[in-house]
Every structure is written in structure tokens, then in C-alpha cells.
Amino acid sequence: xxxxxxTYNYDPTQPADRRQTGGVTxxxxxxxxxxxxxxYVVREFGRKIFPDHWSFMLGEVALYSFVVILxxxxxxxxxxxASMAEVTYDGSYGPLKGLEMSAAMQSTLxxxxxxxxxxxxxxxxxxxxxxxxxxxxxxxxxxxFTGAFRKPREINWVIGYVLWILAMAEGFTGYSLPxxxxxxxxxxxxxxxxxxxxxxxxxxxxxxxxxxxxxxAIVGRLYTLHILLLPAAVLAFIAIHLVFVVTHKHTxxxxxxxxxxNVIGVxxxxxxxxxxxxxxxxxxGLLMAMGAFFTINPIWVYGPYDPSPVSAGTQPDxxxxxxxxxxxxxxxxxxxxxxxxxxxxxxxTTYSLNILIPIVVLGLFIVAVMxxxxxxxxxxxxxxxxxxxxxPRNMPTRTxxxxxxxxxxxxxxxxxxxxxxxxxxKLSIESVITILQFSLLLAPIAAYFIAKRIxxxxxxxxxxxxxxxxESGRIVRLPGGExxxxxxxxxxxxxxxxxxxxxxxxxxxxPNAAGRIPATERVRASLSRWFFEDRIEPVTSTELEVAxxx
Amino acid sequence: MAAMNSSDTKPERRRRGRRSPLASVALVLTGLLxxxxxxxxxxxxxxxxxxxxxxxxxxxQQGKKLFAANCAxxxxxxxxGSSSGPSLIGVGAAAVDFQVGTGRMPLAQDAPQAEVKPRxxxxxxxxxxxxxxxxxxxxxGIPASSNLTLTGDATKGAELFRINCAMCHNxxxxxxxxTEGKYAPNLMNTxxxxxxxxxxxxxxxxxxxxxxxxxxxEKQDIITALKTQNKDAGVxxxxxxxxxxxxxxxxxxxxxxxxxxxFTVWLTAKGH
Numbered sequence: 001x002x003x004x005x006x007t008y009n010y011d012p013t014q015p016a017d018r019r020q021t022g023g024v025t026x027x028x029x030x031x032x033x034x035x036x037x038x039x040y041v042v043r044e045f046g047r048k049i050f051p052d053h054w055s056f057m058l059g060e061v062a063l064y065s066f067v068v069i070l071x072x073x074x075x076x077x078x079x080x081x082a083s084m085a086e087v088t089y090d091g092s093y094g095p096l097k098g099l100e101m102s103a104a105m106q107s108t109l110x111x112x113x114x115x116x117x118x119x120x121x122x123x124x125x126x127x128x129x130x131x132x133x134x135x136x137x138x139x140x141x142x143x144x145f146t147g148a149f150r151k152p153r154e155i156n157w158v159i160g161y162v163l164w165i166l167a168m169a170e171g172f173t174g175y176s177l178p179x180x181x182x183x184x185x186x187x188x189x190x191x192x193x194x195x196x197x198x199x200x201x202x203x204x205x206x207x208x209x210x211x212x213x214x215x216x217a218i219v220g221r222l223y224t225l226h227i228l229l230l231p232a233a234v235l236a237f238i239a240i241h242l243v244f245v246v247t248h249k250h251t252x253x254x255x256x257x258x259x260x261x262n263v264i265g266v267x268x269x270x271x272x273x274x275x276x277x278x279x280x281x282x283x284x285g286l287l288m289a290m291g292a293f294f295t296i297n298p299i300w301v302y303g304p305y306d307p308s309p310v311s312a313g314t315q316p317d318x319x320x321x322x323x324x325x326x327x328x329x330x331x332x333x334x335x336x337x338x339x340x341x342x343x344x345x346x347x348x349t350t351y352s353l354n355i356l357i358p359i360v361v362l363g364l365f366i367v368a369v370m371x372x373x374x375x376x377x378x379x380x381x382x383x384x385x386x387x388x389x390x391x392p393r394n395m396p397t398r399t400x401x402x403x404x405x406x407x408x409x410x411x412x413x414x415x416x417x418x419x420x421x422x423x424x425x426k427l428s429i430e431s432v433i434t435i436l437q438f439s440l441l442l443a444p445i446a447a448y449f450i451a452k453r454i455x456x457x458x459x460x461x462x463x464x465x466x467x468x469x470x471e472s473g474r475i476v477r478l479p480g481g482e483x484x485x486x487x488x489x490x491x492x493x494x495x496x497x498x499x500x501x502x503x504x505x506x507x508x509x510x511p512n513a514a515g516r517i518p519a520t521e522r523v524r525a526s527l528s529r530w531f532f533e534d535r536i537e538p539v540t541s542t543e544l545e546v547a548x549x550x
Numbered sequence: 551m552a553a554m555n556s557s558d559t560k561p562e563r564r565r566r567g568r569r570s571p572l573a574s575v576a577l578v579l580t581g582l583l584x585x586x587x588x589x590x591x592x593x594x595x596x597x598x599x600x601x602x603x604x605x606x607x608x609x610x611q612q613g614k615k616l617f618a619a620n621c622a623x624x625x626x627x628x629x630x631g632s633s634s635g636p637s638l639i640g641v642g643a644a645a646v647d648f649q650v651g652t653g654r655m656p657l658a659q660d661a662p663q664a665e666v667k668p669r670x671x672x673x674x675x676x677x678x679x680x681x682x683x684x685x686x687x688x689x690x691g692i693p694a695s696s697n698l699t700l701t702g703d704a705t706k707g708a709e710l711f712r713i714n715c716a717m718c719h720n721x722x723x724x725x726x727x728x729t730e731g732k733y734a735p736n737l738m739n740t741x742x743x744x745x746x747x748x749x750x751x752x753x754x755x756x757x758x759x760x761x762x763x764x765x766x767x768e769k770q771d772i773i774t775a776l777k778t779q780n781k782d783a784g785v786x787x788x789x790x791x792x793x794x795x796x797x798x799x800x801x802x803x804x805x806x807x808x809x810x811x812x813f814t815v816w817l818t819a820k821g822h
Binding site for chain 2: 052053054055056057058061093094095096097098099112113119123127130131134135138181182275278279282283286287290291292293294295296297298300301302303306308309310311312313314315316317318319321413416417418419420422423426427428429430431
């Protein structure tokens with residue numbers, strides 16, 4: 001007990017002036033630190049190093065859009081009424097006056113036309129939501145193509161993936177809240193998809209909507225999800241996501257002095273924090289500008305929801321577009337009209353394959369995105385930690401798979417806008433649908449091969465540059481009359497980037513301890529062959545030596 | 551001081567023999583403005599408000615001549631139609647005014663449907679042909695201007711529009727796709743008279759909404775709603791074509807995320 005005194009920061013035996021150095025700032029920081037121990041956090045976190053590259057800031061964009069969403073969303077909750085009670089509109093928007101609508105729609109119109117700054121905040125909220133999902137996906141593409149999901153970051157990939165799903169769920173629940181014609185049509189499609197599930201579909205739909213569609217409950221239920229459960233989950237997952245970023249440290253691109261064991265960049269305090277803080281206001285400002293100048297979701301044009309009208313050009317927000325596209329591209333008849341119908345009844349149960357197949361395809365696609373890091377790790381058999389981000393060209397097969405997946409997604413999205421493609425490019429909608437149906441199957445394959453060939457070609461070019469230098473554009477005539485182009489050697493710093501990458505070879509099948517080759521190993525070996533059969537090896541130091549001696 | 555300055559700079563400029571680099575830009579701009587302004591003035595002046603007596607024998611006679619020279623090849627001299635064009639018996643003056651007045655007729659080429667294009671005949675000629683077609687057999691007439699006053703009930707009109715028209719024309723009147731390359735056109739710049747006539751005669755693939763189905767008052771409500779909506783559509787800023795989420799999605803990816811990425815590149819650029 002006698003030694004307890006030195007565990008306190010405050011020591012009354014110290015002279016008073018010793019405790020008061022640093023003026024007000026010093027006093028304030030001591031006051032806070034003595035009560036929270038925050039200096040430890042500042043010391044540890046403030047010296048965290050973040051490498052500088054534009055593509056490393058995309059996740060931040062998602063974070064900042066989410067902050068904007070929280071701020072603007074809170075404002076909107078002050079005025080929004082999540083109720084489907086029928087009211088007669090008597091607000092200031094003339095063309096809807098006297099119309100029966102739900103309280104949700106009325107309060108959204110009230111926000112748009114009467115609440116000061118309401119329309120601006122509503123539009124900023126919606127634009128920020130679109131940017132949130134868009135930046136998440138761009139961030140995911142960056143992580144995927146640079147292999148930043150490899151050990152030890154596989155779990156963080158899954159957490160980010162969950163955030164993507166949550167963001168889409170947030171978007172969809174929010175889109176449905178105003179109870180306008182467009183969002184009501186979207187809900188009708190979801191209701192139909194739920195009903196399309198055999199056996200439980202009808203019950204499930206009644207459970208979700210509290211009765212026959214549209215019922216009087218769905219807006220209130222979606223609201224609870226939208227402002228309570230989903231944002232809480234998003235916040236929690238963001239927190240875990242960021243903790244992992246700090247514990248794993250950030251990846252960096254190969255370069256002079258950059259190794260798997262270090263991180264080269266700027267410390268959080270002061271440089272990175274200042275940049276990031278400034279960047280937040282850039283994103284915020286951009287979203288405010290978009291909200292101020294560009295209409296989004298003009299519900300006063302759409303009018304209140306009514307189950308009978310469906311507008312031409314009805315689409316979900318872009319991030320749900322791929323699901324809508326899957327439904328639109330699914331043929332109702334296999335082998336054209338007169339072929340096998342995709343919906344049939346067996347023993348009083350209707351099987352709507354035209355709905356089930358798209359649901360299954362979307363499910364498989366989404367699951368594939370989630371488990372890809374584990375699949376790749378299994379195929380490569382690589383259990384090492386990786387902190388150097390790959391250049392996409394140096395993993396041609398992964399890049400090709402990513403290109404195929406992105407193409408698949410884009411074709412589905414194009415499917416959701418098939419009618420607009422038809423009217424704007426003066427095509428027939430049937431041909432657009434047919435072309436997209438074939439593209440959905442063939443375009444990813446084409447994208448795969450094209451991307452892979454481009455990667456290999458770029459790798460060959462890199463090799464050429466390292467071994468023989470780059471073309472200087474200087475043509476020299478030799479005494480014998482021969483013309484040659486002078487190649488300049490690439491400088492050492494540049495060379496670093498070109499030669500430092502992992503080289504994988506196809507796995508050899510070896511019998512296990514029992515002397516047998518299990519089937520899983522065979523699958524693994526053939527996958528590995530598919531991955532690494534075509535490859536360009538990085539330039540070795542011997543090759544470099546030899547090249548320099550010519 | 552100011553006087554001195556200007557006397558200093560003037561000879562300087564003359565000596566160098568150069569105009570300001572902006573001078574040529576200004577010259578081109580002025581030229582364009584004059585040409586454009588003159589064109590706008592003249593083209594605005596062109597469609598003079600014609601008044602043609604649809605029942606006068608003279609109009610019918612003129613219309614008959616125009617019809618024989620420009621329409622009869624497909625629609626037949628007796629309006630009975632041919633393999634290349636439908637019969638015009640009973641279509642009425644409204645159909646002629648709509649089809650010819652919006653430039654859809656005469657058809658420029660064989661296409662899934664007749665497109666709006668700059669009109670070939672002026673107001674008077676159009677009305678003369680309408681008079682001729684109406685004289686052969688009765689049909690829906692050109693709406694009276696009292697039916698096009700835009701004083702209808704916009705709320706009711708918008709509701710009628712959503713129920714009867716939006717599935718093809720889009721809820722904002724932005725148009726939409728139909729089958730086999732056909733489409734419901736954008737209605738934002740269509741004149742009230744042409745909207746009325748379209749409802750009355752059901753051009754192209756459009757169904758007929760006769761006066762029993764949608765009364766003249768309701769037709770006026772719909773037109774009022776459309777025109778009010780056009781006027782108010784921009785309260786939230788630029789409308790991005792009123793095309794809904796697809797346009798918004800493309801906008802966020804190209805301009806929103808594009809701008810953000812440009813900022814990230816700028817923030818991480820070397821040499822700061």
C-alpha cells in the first residue's frame with residue numbers, strides 16, 4: 001500500500017509550477033490525460049503510418065458519406081412520419097392538393113416543400129446514400145484487384161462485404177419510406193419475389209407486409225430497420241473494420257524500401273489527419289453541391305403509391321439494379337414461347353422458376369464475392385502474410401476473374417435499364433433483352449480472356465523494360481548504315497516496382513502420408529494449374545546481370 | 551493617373567501589332583450570337599397563327615390538292631388506304647392536325663413508328679388537309695381553344711395520367727419503351743392541342759381515349775397536370791432528364807465518384 005502513491009499522475013508533493021507548464025493548453029491536455037489516459041492512444045494511434053496513394057482513400061469516401069447520411073438522416077427523422085394512415089394532402093404543392101395519400105408521403109412532401117432546407121437535406125441524404133454504396137463498391141474493387149484481401153485481411157474483407165450488404169439494405173429500406181409510386185412499385189417487386197419462394201412464399205409475404213400487399217404496416221417496419229437496426233449494425237461493423245485496419249496496418253504498393261515488414265507513408269498526426277479531415281469536407285461539400293443542383297427522387301412527380309399504376313421506366317436505385325436486371329433478363333419460357341414454361345404447378349404448389357432462378361443466381365454471385373479470399377488462399381496454398389498490394393497485372397487470373405465478375409454485374413445492371421437503353425439508342429427492347437441475355441453468359445467469358453491477355457502482355461512489357469530499358473525515341477544511324485533505337489535503362493527506383501512481386505507455380509500433386517492422393521487435392525491442383533499455368537516470371541537478379549552485360 | 555496609364559498602354563499595344571488573345575474568341579462569339587439570334591427570331595416568326603375555315607369549299611379544295619400530291623401515294627386518292635398506308639376514313643381533322651402538325655406525316659422512312667420531326671407543311675396547309683379529310687367522312691375534330699386553357703384540375707389530371715398514361719409515357723411524361731422498337735414519346739414539349747388530339751385519335755400504338763372514356767374536362771385536367779408538372783419539375787435542381795434512378799445512378803458513378811476520385815488523386819499527388 002505504501003507504493004500506491006506513484007501510480008497516480010497527480011502528485012501533491014510536486015512544486016506547483018511543475019504542474020502548470022504549458023499554459024492553458026498544457027493544463028487542459030494534462031486535465032484530460034490525467035482523467036482518460038488518452039495520451040497513450042494519441043501516441044500509439046497518432047504515429048500510425050498510412051501510405052499515400054489515391055486508391056487507398058476510397059474507403060474513407062464511404063465513411064464520410066456515411067457520416068453525411070447520419071447527419072442529414074437525423075434531420076429528416078425530425079419531420080418524417082412513418083405511418084401509412086390515410087390523409088388528404090393539403091400542403092403547398094398544388095398538383096397534389098386534395099389527393100389521398102399516406103402520412104409518410106405527406107410528411108415527405110412537407111419536408112420537401114415546407115420545411116426550411118428540407119428538400120436540400122433530403123436530396124443530400126439520397127445522393128450521399130448513392131455515393132456510399134458506389135464508393136464501397138469501388139473500394140471493394142480496389143481491394144480485390146490488388147489482392148489486399150489476402151492473409152491476414154480475409155476477415156476484414158468479409159466485414160467489408162457485410163457492410164456492402166448492409167448498405168444496400170439501408171438504401172432499399174430508405175428508398176421505400178416515402179411511399180411514393182416509384183418506391184411502391186419496387187416494394188411490389190420484392191413482395192412478388194418473396195411470394196415466388198415455393199411453400200413458404202405466401203406466408204412469408206403476409207408476415208413481412210402484415211397482410212395482403214401493400215397493407216398498412218410495411219413503412220413503419222422498414223423505418224425501424226432503416227433508422228435503428230441497420231445503422232447500428234453499419235456503425236458496429238465500421239468500428240470493427242477500422243480496428244482491423246489499425247491492427248493489420250495498411251497495405252502498400254511495392255517500391256524502394258517498402259517491404260512486407262514495414263509501412264512507408266505519413267503518420268496520422270498531423271499529416272494524415274489533416275488531409276483526411278480536409279477530405280471529409282471535400283466529400284461533404286460535393287454532396288451538398290449535388291443536393292443543391294441536381295434533383296433526386298422527385299416524389300412530387302411520382303405521386304402517392306397506388307397499386308394500380310406502374311410507370312414506364314420504373315427502376316430501383318442503382319445498387320439494387322443488378323437484382324432487377326436479373327429478373328428482367330430471365331426468360332419466361334425456355335426455348336422461346338411454345339417451349340418449356342418457367343412457371344408451373346405441381347400438386348397445388350406453384351413453382352416460379354422465372355423468379356427462383358434469378359434469386360439463386362444472385363445468391364451464388366453474392367456468396368462468391370464473400371468467399372473469394374478463402375478460395376484463392378486454398379488454391380494457391382499460400383499461408384504467408386501479405387502486406388504488399390499486388391499490381392493487378394501480376395496476378396493475371398485473379399484480375400481476369402474480377403473482370404468477369406464486374407462484367408456480369410454490369411450486364412445485370414444494364415438489364416435493369418433495358419427500356420431506357422431501347423428508347424435512347426432507338427433499339428427494339430426485345431433485341432436489347434436478347435443481346436443482354438447472351439451477354440450475361442458470354443461477356444464475362446470474353447472479359448476473362450481479354451483481361452488475362454492484357455495482364456500477361458503488360459507483364460511481358462515490364463520484363464522487357466527491366467531487361468532492356470525503355471524506348472527512348474532516339475533513332476541512331478550506325479556507321480554501317482543500320483538504324484537502331486536507343487533504349488535507356490530504367491532507373492533503380494522504377495525497377496523496384498517492376499520486379500518485386502510474388503511468383504506462383506502450379507501446385508504439384510503429392511500423395512499424403514497415407515500414400516494416397518485425395519480427390520480434393522486433385523481439384524485443388526487443377527484449379528492451381530488454371531490459375532498459374534500462364535505466367536510471366538519476375539526478372540531475377542541473374543537475368544538482370546546477364547542483360548546488363550550485353 | 552488613369553489617363554496616363556491608358557496613353558501608355560495604347561501605343562504599346564499598337565506597336566506590338568497584336569490584338570488581345572481574347573479578341574478572336576470575342577469576334578467568333580459575336581458572330582455566333584448574331585446568326586443564332588437572327589435564326590431564332592426568324593424561325594419564331596415563321597409559324598404565323600393561321601385561321602382556316604374547315605368547312606369552306608375553298609379549304610377543302612386546297613386540302614384535296616395537297617393530299618393528292620403528298621399523301622395519296624400511301625393512303626389512296628379515296629382515303630381508303632393501300633398496302634403501304636392505313637385508311638383515313640373516319641380519322642377526322644384531329645388526326646391530320648396531330649400527324650402532320652407534329653411532323654410525323656409525311657413519313658420519312660419505313661420505321662417501327664412515325665417519328666416527330668420538323669414539320670413539312672405550315673399551319674394553313676395542315677388545316678386545309680384536315681378540312682379535306684374531315685369532309686370525306688366525319689371523325690374527331692380539332693379541339694376548341696376553350697378546351698386547352700390549362701385551367702383544369704391538376705391534381706385530378708395527374709391522377710388520371712398516372713392511371714391511364716404513365717405505364718407507357720412514364721409518370722413524368724419522359725416517355726418509355728414499347729415492343730419491337732416502338733415507343734411512347736416524351737410529352738414535355740408537346741403542345742396542349744397535340745396532346746388532346748392524341749388522346750382523341752390514338753395515333754401509332756396509343757389507344758383511343760374518347761370523350762366517353764375520358765371526358766373533355768378530364769382531358770383538360772390531364773394537360774393542365776402535365777404542363778404544371780413541367781413547370782415545377784425543376785424545384786430540386788436539374789432534373790437529369792426525369793429518367794429516375796438509372797440517370798441518378800449514372801450521375802453518381804460518373805460525376806459524383808469521378809469528382810471524388812479526382813480529389814483523391816489531387817490529395818495524394820507528389821510534391822505537396
